[in-house]
Amino acid sequence: xxxxxxxxxxxxxxxxxxxxxxxxxxxxxxxxxxxxxxxxxxxxxxxxxxxxxxxxxxxxxxxxxxxxxxxxxxxxxxxxxxxxxxxxxxxxxxxxxxxxxxxxxxxxxxxxxxxxxxxxxxxxxxxxxxxxxxxxxxxxxxxxxxxxxxxxxxxxxxxxxxxxxxxxxxxxxxxxxxxxxxxxxxxxxxxxxxxxxxxxxxxxxxxxxxxxxxxxxxxxxxxxxxxxxxxxxxxxxxxxxxxxxxxxxxxxxxxxxxxxxxxxxxxxxxxxxxxxxxxxxxxxxxxxxxxxxxxxxxxxxxxxxxxxxxxxxxxxxxxxxxxxxxxxxxxxxxxxxxxxxxxxxxxxxxxxxxxxxxxxxxxxxxxxxxxxxxxxxxxxxxxxxxxxxxxxxxxxxxxxxxxxxxxxxxxxxxxxxxxxxxxxxxxxxxxxxxxxxxxxxxxxxxxxxxxxxxxxxxxxxxxxxxxxxxxxxxxxxxxxxxxxxxxxxxxxxxxxxxxxxxxxxxxxxxxxxxxxxxxxxxxxxxxxxxxxxxxxxxxxxxxxxxxxxxxxxxxxxxxxxxxxxxxxxxxxxxxxxxxxxxx
Amino acid sequence: xxxxxxxxxxxxxxxxxxxxxxxxxxxxxxxxxxxxxxxxxxxxxxxxxxxxxxxxxxxxxxxxxxxxxxxxxxxxxxxxxxxxxxxxxxxxxxxxxxxxxxxxxxxxxxxxxxxxxxxxxxxxxxxxxxxxxxxxxxxxxxxxxxxxxxxxxxxxxxxxxxxxxxxxxxxxxxxxxxxxxxxxxx
Numbered sequence: 157x158x159x160x161x162x163x164x165x166x167x168x169x170x171x172x173x174x175x176x177x178x179x180x181x182x183x184x185x186x187x188x189x190x191x192x193x194x195x196x197x198x199x200x201x202x203x204x205x206x207x208x209x210x211x212x213x214x215x216x217x218x219x220x221x222x223x224x225x226x227x228x229x230x231x232x233x234x235x236x237x238x239x240x241x242x243x244x245x246x247x248x249x250x251x252x253x254x255x256x257x258x259x260x261x262x263x264x265x266x267x268x269x270x271x272x273x274x275x276x277x278x279x280x281x282x283x284x285x286x287x288x289x290x291x292x293x294x295x296x297x298x299x300x301x302x303x304x305x306x307x308x309x310x311x312x313x314x315x316x317x318x319x320x321x322x323x324x325x326x327x328x329x330x331x332x333x334x335x336x337x338x339x340x341x342x343x344x345x346x347x348x349x350x351x352x353x354x355x356x357x358x359x360x361x362x363x364x365x366x367x368x369x370x371x372x373x374x375x376x377x378x379x380x381x382x383x384x385x386x387x388x389x390x391x392x393x394x395x396x397x398x399x400x401x402x403x404x405x406x407x408x409x410x411x412x413x414x415x416x417x418x419x420x421x422x423x424x425x426x427x428x429x430x431x432x433x434x435x436x437x438x439x440x441x442x443x444x445x446x447x448x449x450x451x452x453x454x455x456x457x458x459x460x461x462x463x464x465x466x467x468x469x470x471x472x473x474x475x476x477x478x479x480x481x482x483x484x485x486x487x488x489x490x491x492x493x494x495x496x497x498x499x500x501x502x503x504x505x506x507x508x509x510x511x512x513x514x515x516x517x518x519x520x521x522x523x524x525x526x527x528x529x530x531x532x533x534x535x536x537x538x539x540x541x542x543x544x545x546x547x548x549x550x551x552x553x554x555x556x557x558x559x560x561x562x563x564x565x566x567x568x569x570x571x572x573x574x575x576x577x578x579x580x581x582x583x584x585x586x587x588x589x590x591x592x593x594x595x596x597x598x599x600x601x602x603x604x605x606x607x608x609x610x611x612x613x614x615x616x617x618x619x620x621x622x623x624x625x626x627x628x629x630x631x632x633x634x635x636x637x638x639x640x641x642x643x644x645x646x647x648x649x650x651x652x653x654x655x656x657x658x659x660x661x662x663x664x665x666x667x668x669x670x671x672x673x674x675x676x677x678x679x680x681x682x683x684x685x686x687x688x689x690x691x692x693x694x695x696x697x698x699x700x701x702x703x704x705x706x707x708x709x710x711x712x713x714x715x716x717x718x719x720x721x722x723x724x725x726x727x728x729x730x731x732x733x734x735x736x737x738x739x
Numbered sequence: 740x741x742x743x744x745x746x747x748x749x750x751x752x753x754x755x756x757x758x759x760x761x762x763x764x765x766x767x768x769x770x771x772x773x774x775x776x777x778x779x780x781x782x783x784x785x786x787x788x789x790x791x792x793x794x795x796x797x798x799x800x801x802x803x804x805x806x807x808x809x810x811x812x813x814x815x816x817x818x819x820x821x822x823x824x825x826x827x828x829x830x831x832x833x834x835x836x837x838x839x840x841x842x843x844x845x846x847x848x849x850x851x852x853x854x855x856x857x858x859x860x861x862x863x864x865x866x867x868x869x870x871x872x873x874x875x876x877x878x879x880x881x882x883x884x885x886x887x888x889x890x891x892x893x894x895x896x897x898x899x900x901x902x903x904x905x906x907x908x909x910x911x912x913x914x915x916x917x918x919x920x921x922x923x924x925x
Contacts, residue, residue, distance in 0.1 A: 466830035
């Protein structure tokens with residue numbers, strides 16, 4: 157099907173043909189023709205954000221919770237530069253995002269025109285790929301290719317920069333089928349390597365699955381196959397922050413999250429295992445701790461769709477390049493065909509050993525009835541929302557780690573958090589994106605006071621679209637994680653890590669026509685959480701918590717998995733000079 | 740690991756893995772990267788090297804297939820085996836990159852570079868420069884009464900050697916193209 161139309165019309169038509177139902181954006185001079193087309197149709201819903209960073213994070217929330225690419229529309233210059241943090245966040249966490257940015261007309265490019273920026277230059281290192289379209293006929297082809305690139309292989313953000321004259325000019329529209337690309341990452345893993353892994357699984361005495369966001373990115377089938385494989389083999393499983401929900405938190409082989417603030421039993425099992433099966437995880441420094449002491453006795457298999465993830469940080473013995481779902485399917489098939497063998501007796505003993513570690517009860521904390529402990533707040537939030545159709549976002553910091561520790565995820569795509577980039581200000585706009593995609597679900601953003609303020613302007617968006625997002629702010633009047641590091645590393649000199657002049661969050665909510673709830677008393681917490689859930693509209697719950705709580709357990713920088721700090725008593729001098737230079 | 744362990748999976752473009760991946764020894768590798776000739780593709784490749792802290796010793800680029808719009812980038816880089824493997828994998832990830840070849844491990848290859856050297860001088864030095872140029876099969880592409888511009892083609896170390904000899908004879912300027920390389924045989 158070929159039709160003549162303007163570039164601006166092509167944008168809307170191409171989005172329609174890609175099955176896009178929602179765009180997050182903010183208008184401006186260089187995208188006016190596209191906004192004019194958006195105005196004249198009803199197939200695609202446009203959500204007006206209050207800042208372009210919010211648009212990208214909202215699109216990320218949409219993408220992470222649906223598995224479909226999130227779409228963003230911004231203007232040239234500041235519109236595009238404001239999107240950069242969101243693009244980088246999506247690149248680090250492998251989230252498919254398509255950003256359409258306006259650009260000054262082609263004949264003005266390079267003249268330092270009003271609101272001109274070298275958008276493709278600026279976003280080149282923070283996108284999977286980007287394009288500047290100088291010819292209207294190329295526009296639909298590029299948009300279709302962009303959706304393909306964003307979603308194929310390891311997903312990621314892409315950007316299409318569209319000069320204003322290209323939007324006005326008329327060209328020939330071509331549909332998604334006309335798209336030609338050589339970019340076709342392999343999804344099938346090498347059968348020989350998979351067989352080698354299965355053979356290693358059959359002989360493993362202390363195996364562990366170490367899974368990550370790649371399982372979730374691979375789609376629901378991957379999580380299903382993972383569950384089947386884990387339950388059939390009886391091997392214990394741990395996950396990164398990004399992978400929570402791929403295997404259910406209630407599953408019997410679940411160890412909890414691993415890494416810097418992961419569970420004691422998960423990290424000890426990683427350290428002592430003899431076979432590590434990494435699936436869609438990338439050996440991030442938050443996971444490995446000290447590299448030369450990382451799981452020293454294990455053979456390591458690594459399944460990843462991105463060849464550059466393999467051997468990047470940790471030497472892999474069995475590398476398998478492929479899509480998680482495809483590889484897991486083959487693994488199961490081969491393992492079953494070879495007789496479903498495991499060293500069952502040894503694995504049982506290994507599970508017993510893990511049970512001993514589990515008894516450490518590493519998430520233990522001292523509760524009081526005077527002030528709300530942040531851990532207690534999350535335990536109550538978990539207890540009161542677990543049974544609901546629930547999605548959880550977070551900002552970045554202590555509250556994020558506590559949420560990962562104390563909340564249980566039974567399904568993939570239910571947990572939206574900024575893992576790789578650690579973007580404060582991510583959670584609130586992300587919760588908006590999730591709520592737009594799932595209007596009837598309970599969407600909670602677990603936040604800290606400092607993070608939440610970073611994108612608080614999105615209250616306007618939540619109010620405008622009556623999105624009943626629940627902002628659960630653990631308010632300690634501090635930059636809690638910074639404060640914790642200053643206590644452990646910098647002689648308790650709390651340089652600029654407290655929140656002076658915080659707003660009255662209740663009044664702030666009310667100023668936007670939303671509900672504000674203040675809670676300072678542990679005895680009232682359940683009622684406050686219930687009120688937050690029941691209110692049909694956006695809510696800020698200002699949960700005033702203990703100001704000096706630290707997040708444990710913790711692997712100090714520069715230490716190994718088996719050198720975890722379990723609580724306040726043992727932290728003095730825990731981080732040495734070598735560790736202090738690490739982040 | 741046996742000497743001819745055929746490597747599977749990790750980096751599909753290199754056929755043989757003759758080295759321990761996590762050795763500390765730095766190696767010099769010549770990579771040939773076939774890319775779509777689209778705007779910004781060279782910036783992507785260079786940005787990858789600068790952004791991730793890799794070395795570029797030499798880089799050449801030119802379109803080699805006009806109808807297919809393909810350019811060939813030849814990069815000489817130095818790094819530990821792990822870094823070299825990473826560079827290849829990272830290059831392979833760039834969307835307009837079609838192929839990545841490590842000429843250093845894929846088999847014997849020929850490397851050539853073209854250089855032009857301006858040598859200024861008179862008398863004996865001028866005669867000596869001309870004599871050495873003849874030995875190196877360098878040709879004179881410009882001459883005045885007090886200068887020559889020599890053109891020389893060869894492996895980079897041959898050009899180094901020629902330049903070293905010209906230096907005391909009045910070498911005033913040198914322009915080098917960087918390395919172009921092809922695998923030997925068919």
